[in-house]
Structure formats: C-alpha cells, structure tokens
Amino acid sequence: MAKIEFKILKDYGALSEYGDVYFRYIDWNGYEKYDLRRWSDDGEEPYKGITISEEELETFYQLLQEGTETITTFTPRMPLKTVKLGKATAKFLIEFGSFGENGNMSRQLNYIDWGHGAKFDIRPWNDDHSACGKGVTLTKSECEKLKEILETEFEYGEQEYGISFEDFVVRGNIFRCSKNHETETIEAMISLLTSDGEIVNKYVTAGYCRHCNLYFILDRDYQNMRTVGVPLCKTISDGYYMKNGIPFDGSVLNEESMLHSIGYTVNAKDDLSRAQRQNILSFAVETGLYTVNGICDFLDWRIDKAQRDKNHDYRSAISKWTEDREYINKYKIGTRPLKGVKSLKRKIVR
Numbered sequence: 001m002a003k004i005e006f007k008i009l010k011d012y013g014a015l016s017e018y019g020d021v022y023f024r025y026i027d028w029n030g031y032e033k034y035d036l037r038r039w040s041d042d043g044e045e046p047y048k049g050i051t052i053s054e055e056e057l058e059t060f061y062q063l064l065q066e067g068t069e070t071i072t073t074f075t076p077r078m079p080l081k082t083v084k085l086g087k088a089t090a091k092f093l094i095e096f097g098s099f100g101e102n103g104n105m106s107r108q109l110n111y112i113d114w115g116h117g118a119k120f121d122i123r124p125w126n127d128d129h130s131a132c133g134k135g136v137t138l139t140k141s142e143c144e145k146l147k148e149i150l151e152t153e154f155e156y157g158e159q160e161y162g163i164s165f166e167d168f169v170v171r172g173n174i175f176r177c178s179k180n181h182e183t184e185t186i187e188a189m190i191s192l193l194t195s196d197g198e199i200v201n202k203y204v205t206a207g208y209c210r211h212c213n214l215y216f217i218l219d220r221d222y223q224n225m226r227t228v229g230v231p232l233c234k235t236i237s238d239g240y241y242m243k244n245g246i247p248f249d250g251s252v253l254n255e256e257s258m259l260h261s262i263g264y265t266v267n268a269k270d271d272l273s274r275a276q277r278q279n280i281l282s283f284a285v286e287t288g289l290y291t292v293n294g295i296c297d298f299l300d301w302r303i304d305k306a307q308r309d310k311n312h313d314y315r316s317a318i319s320k321w322t323e324d325r326e327y328i329n330k331y332k333i334g335t336r337p338l339k340g341v342k343s344l345k346r347k348i349v350r
C-alpha cells in the first residue's frame with residue numbers, strides 16, 4: 001500500500017471530552033480536505049474517518065443541524081430498514097440525506113444502530129445501502145460540538161429564517177402581534193410554487209413574533225410573490241387574524257379557510273395551474289398538515305355543497321375539485337420529496 005502522507009493544517013479540536021474524534025483540516029497526499037476522524041490517544045495516528053470537501057461543508061452542516069434538532073424532539077423506535085453487511089447489521093432509524101457524491105456512492109448522514117445503540121452515522125453508501133465505505137459515528141453531543149465549531153469558524157447557521165409549510169404568515173399593512181408582543185424584523189426565505197410546479201425561493205422582509213412563532217408580511221410583498229408562485233406556507237389575512245387569531249389545528253378541514261390558507265384555490269381569478277393545486281395538496285400531505293382522507297373528505301363536502309347550490313355556476317370548480325380529489329386519493333406518501341423547501345434558521349436584521 002502506498003504510504004499516506006498527511007499534514008494537519010488546522011485543528012478545530014476534539015468533539016468529545018475523551019478526545020478521539022477530531023475535526024481538522026488536513027493535507028492528504030497533496031489534497032486539502034476537512035476531515036472528521038478517530039485518532040489514536042496521542043492524536044497523531046489516523047484511524048477511520050471521512051473527508052469533507054469545501055463545497056460539501058455547508059450542506060453537511062445543514063444535515064447536522066436537522067439531525068440534532070430532530071433527535072432532540074423525537075426518539076425513533078422502529079428501524080426504517082435493516083441492512084446486513086458481512087457480520088455487521090445496520091438498523092436505519094432516520095435518513096437525513098446526502099451532502100455529496102463520490103462515484104456511485106453518496107455521502108450521507110443517517111441515524112443508525114450498528115448494535116451498540118443509535119448514533120449519528122456519517123459515511124458513503126451505494127444506492128440501496130447494500131455497501132458502504134469508511135466513516136465515523138458520533139453521539140448527539142459530539143454532533144452538537146461539531147455544529148458549534150462550524151458555526152463559530154464558518155459562520156453557518158443562525159443566518160436565515162426560512163418560512164416553511166408549517167408556519168403561519170399574517171399578511172397585512174403592518175407587522176403587529178395581536179398579543180402586543182414585540183416583533184423582530186427579519187429577512188425570511190419563502191418557497192414559492194410556480195405554475196410549472198417548480199419551487200423557487202424568495203427572500204422577503206418579514207416581522208416575526210418569537211412568542212407566538214408567527215410571521216407577518218406586507219400585503220404588497222405577498223402580491224408580488226403571488227405573481228411568481230404560491231407561497232408554501234399558511235397565509236391568513238390581517239383582518240382574519242385580528243378577529244379570530246391563528247386558526248389552530250391543521251385537522252380542522254371543515255373550515256374552508258384551512259385549505260385556502262395554504263394557497264389551494266380553484267377560483268378562476270387566482271388561476272392556479274393543475275400542477276400548482278395538486279402540488280399544494282401533496283405538500284400538505286407530505287408535511288403532515290392534512291391526511292389524504294382528510295383532504296378527500298373536505299373536497300367531497302365542497303363538491304356536494306356546490307352541486308346543491310342552484311344560485312351559482314360551479315361547473316369549473318367542481319371539475320377541478322373532482323380532478324384533484326382523484327389525484328390526492330391515489331397519492332402515495334413519499335412521492336413528492338420536499339426538496340427545495342428549506343427550513344433555515346433566523347437572521348435578525350435590525
């Protein structure tokens with residue numbers, strides 16, 4: 001085996017108090033890479049680990065962020081799948097995603113139990129997880145430490161606020177919380193669903209109430225965004241909000257305002273494309289906001305109500321509802337990956 005020459009160019013430090021996993025910047029045979037690895041007790045001899053390129057680092061950070069946040073609030077019990085690799089068995093509890101490709105291997109962060117309890121696992125895998133390369137496993141506190149290093153050294157995180165599908169946005173003429181909390185002014189990113197069914201991310205100046213976890217945007221900005229696409233978040237008008245507060249509980253589908261608040265409409269005036277309408281519904285299902293059955297029930301109720309209304313011509317609306325009902329009724333969860341809809345963190349702009 002060719003001798004591996006390495007030179008530690010920068011040491012960001014050990015991730016645990018026992019000090020065997022280090023995050024470093026290393027020159028490996030002339031290639032400079034960030035490096036996450038176990039080392040001998042004296043920190044001189046490299047054991048197993050993984051290198052991370054400059055381009056991969058931010059995505060890697062975001063996965064870590066998502067991973068540690070998820071594990072803080074959720075304890076997975078049932079493995080998604082169990083994979084046998086020689087003598088070892090990997091129980092995949094959560095798959096967080098990939099931060100880079102290397103040949104036919106994708107470099108992933110997963111939450112895996114290799115038989116000694118669940119840990120964060122960072123290594124390359126092939127498509128069906130039947131083969132893997134070398135990597136490291138980290139405890140939650142080691143991940144937190146690594147995250148902290150990346151935040152301090154690379155200024156990742158705490159930069160942007162992403163408004164996501166779960167969030168409520170009040171649109172009106174001023175930023176005001178009905179409970180008189182102080183709102184912060186932030187730059188927030190909103191994902192918009194275009195008429196082609198594509199997702200584009202836009203930044204908008206928003207108010208944020210930390211206590212209510214509620215966003216406020218100007219009606220003018222909302223109208224501007226609507227010319228690009230439907231915002232993928234729950235939007236309610238200032239008037240509705242001041243009168244009723246936040247429509248609590250996503251399961252209340254019998255209120256028309258609920259589906260409407262996530263941008264779903266069959267009005268000729270709003271002119272949503274079929275892709276837009278159906279994508280909104282699938283996002284609602286993917287994010288767990290509504291169930292497929294819940295949406296079908298709601299659409300049935302709407303269609304029935306419209307058919308009995310003799311005063312208006314609902315033919316066009318009914319045909320769209322019917323079409324959408326058929327679509328969502330056949331919809332399989334996991335079909336529409338939530339790619340492009342980022343949930344980023346806050347940046348306070350004063």
Ligand SMILES: [Zn+2]
Nearest residue numbers: 177181209212
């Ligand atoms: Zn508030």
